[in-house]
Amino acid sequence: MDRYPPIADHGLVGDLQTAALVSSRGVIDWFAAPRFDSPSVFAALLDHDGGGYFLLAPEHPEGSWKQLYYPDTAVVVTRFMSPDGVGEIVDHMPVLPGPTATDRHSLVRVVRAVRGTVRFSLECRPRFDYARTPHQLDLTPDTATFRAPGTTAYLQGSIPLERDGQDVRGGITLNDGESAAMVFTVCAPGGEAPPPPTTERITEEVWANIDFWQKWVRTSRYHGRWTETVHRSAITLKLLTYAPTGAPVAAATMGLPEQVGGERNWDYRYTWVRDGSLSVRALLDLGFVEEATRFTRWLGDRLGAHEGPDDEPLQIMYRVDGDPHLAEEILDHFEGYRGSYPVRAGNAASDQLQLDIYGEALYALAEGREVGEQAGYHGWKGLAATLDWLADSWDRPDEGIWETRGGRKDFTYSRVMCWAAFDRGLKLAAEFSRPADTVRWTRARDTILEQVMERGWNEKEEALVQHYGGDVLDASLLLAPRVGFLSPRSPGWLNTLDAMERVLVSDSLVYRYDPEASPDGLRGSEGTFSLCTFLYVDALARAGRLPQARYTFEKMQTYANHVGLFAEEIGPSGEQLGNFPQAFTHLSLIMAATTLDDALDRLAA
Numbered sequence: 126m127d128r129y130p131p132i133a134d135h136g137l138v139g140d141l142q143t144a145a146l147v148s149s150r151g152v153i154d155w156f157a158a159p160r161f162d163s164p165s166v167f168a169a170l171l172d173h174d175g176g177g178y179f180l181l182a183p184e185h186p187e188g189s190w191k192q193l194y195y196p197d198t199a200v201v202v203t204r205f206m207s208p209d210g211v212g213e214i215v216d217h218m219p220v221l222p223g224p225t226a227t228d229r230h231s232l233v234r235v236v237r238a239v240r241g242t243v244r245f246s247l248e249c250r251p252r253f254d255y256a257r258t259p260h261q262l263d264l265t266p267d268t269a270t271f272r273a274p275g276t277t278a279y280l281q282g283s284i285p286l287e288r289d290g291q292d293v294r295g296g297i298t299l300n301d302g303e304s305a306a307m308v309f310t311v312c313a314p315g316g317e318a319p320p321p322p323t324t325e326r327i328t329e330e331v332w333a334n335i336d337f338w339q340k341w342v343r344t345s346r347y348h349g350r351w352t353e354t355v356h357r358s359a360i361t362l363k364l365l366t367y368a369p370t371g372a373p374v375a376a377a378t379m380g381l382p383e384q385v386g387g388e389r390n391w392d393y394r395y396t397w398v399r400d401g402s403l404s405v406r407a408l409l410d411l412g413f414v415e416e417a418t419r420f421t422r423w424l425g426d427r428l429g430a431h432e433g434p435d436d437e438p439l440q441i442m443y444r445v446d447g448d449p450h451l452a453e454e455i456l457d458h459f460e461g462y463r464g465s466y467p468v469r470a471g472n473a474a475s476d477q478l479q480l481d482i483y484g485e486a487l488y489a490l491a492e493g494r495e496v497g498e499q500a501g502y503h504g505w506k507g508l509a510a511t512l513d514w515l516a517d518s519w520d521r522p523d524e525g526i527w528e529t530r531g532g533r534k535d536f537t538y539s540r541v542m543c544w545a546a547f548d549r550g551l552k553l554a555a556e557f558s559r560p561a562d563t564v565r566w567t568r569a570r571d572t573i574l575e576q577v578m579e580r581g582w583n584e585k586e587e588a589l590v591q592h593y594g595g596d597v598l599d600a601s602l603l604l605a606p607r608v609g610f611l612s613p614r615s616p617g618w619l620n621t622l623d624a625m626e627r628v629l630v631s632d633s634l635v636y637r638y639d640p641e642a643s644p645d646g647l648r649g650s651e652g653t654f655s656l657c658t659f660l661y662v663d664a665l666a667r668a669g670r671l672p673q674a675r676y677t678f679e680k681m682q683t684y685a686n687h688v689g690l691f692a693e694e695i696g697p698s699g700e701q702l703g704n705f706p707q708a709f710t711h712l713s714l715i716m717a718a719t720t721l722d723d724a725l726d727r728l729a730a
Contacts, residue, residue: 251271390467401489586598
């Protein structure tokens, strides 16, 4: 087995407060607890030798493997087939009841001999606090207890364990129809061990988990052409949302590279205003009203807190509980995925100026108004104050949507989304008869549009470009027709779409921009951005280019992993790169599918 499996060679399980990756060879090589953004417990994906892992797999794995999700659930089934027998591993995390945060989180692993005889091996080697804190093992006949400062973990079940230093190993032989289970539980220091798992309780938990997810999916109102694909993306978004606050994280992982061996390795376990805001429309289109409404409340709380840097109303990202402090550090002791160093925890981009977030925030609040509770007078006053601030602040260089570290520029996309902020604010003020400085907001909105069309337009390329005075194309502008900045079939926009196709599209996959033509302050290259490919589908469908849109969308499905998940990028050889799975990719898939479905239905009618 390779020291590092492909990034895409995993399924995702979670309990709506944190999540774990399970490789198709039965190894949990990423798990952080008690929250998505907590220090890791298993991180072999970032350091094979020192990161820690939990292996439960056939002792002689020289057969064929297959991994799948139990239909419409977050229960991962990994199946092993050999001439001597067929074995199965079922992984899940019991969904925690209610919106209350908890320090107890369990990984449940069930093994079974489906046919013949299978010998299963177990190795459990936790490495707490990003493998910086040693632990002590207490081993009794039915429980392994791992104690570290700040954390206690228990491993319990029906597989006999033996000590291996401060870790454990074990094994069991199962015959046709026999099964065994192990439960790894992380809790607060001194927390009591869960009751010993029984076959009956484990079976009940698995079926309760299946029932939870299938009932949730049945509330979807999507019945289009790509139901299974869309619902897998919806489940993934749900898995990446922190239930106590309703805030989605950008990805379950940190440090996975955009270029293997390169330095573009970021921590994505936080809530971006941009990503979360765009998810509102995607969730509403599927009928998941509660999830959309909870995020708009979280977003309203962030506006009310007014905790952005330099007295700005918003910060670009937060922790899932709304904490704005995300100090970045380098984990020197981790070698990184396949040598992709440095490995960063935290995210220094949180202090960047990205003015587009106000457009996405207003877009979310406006889209959610049809189902969410109105913020009331005081909530509106806070929103109006934000737009008053933006009226004085929009005309500044910033770091832009891609969080470049090469200096601020007058990014065209940032201006487009500032336009969207004022446009949505004016519409909300008119619809709900709210007090607003509409003259000032209208002037700002119109000035932005004129400025973008004069300074963001490049005559040579005959297109809108990445920043004023430049000639680099940027796929972020694919959102311009969705927010109404340009008509999706206007000549200027169609010219921009054609220019992007010539420069940014490679066999239907879309690059976000060319870092060589527009240096971003980082070494190395990157793959095509899966988010941008789905935004391209959305823009093509709106432009009436339906055969091209459908071909691009359906071809992109062939780059999903074996269980329908996407990372951030697609590399030169078709491999998935970046943090995994990425919420932005899956929400843009939903956006593209619903737009394309509507366009195809109108054509058929």
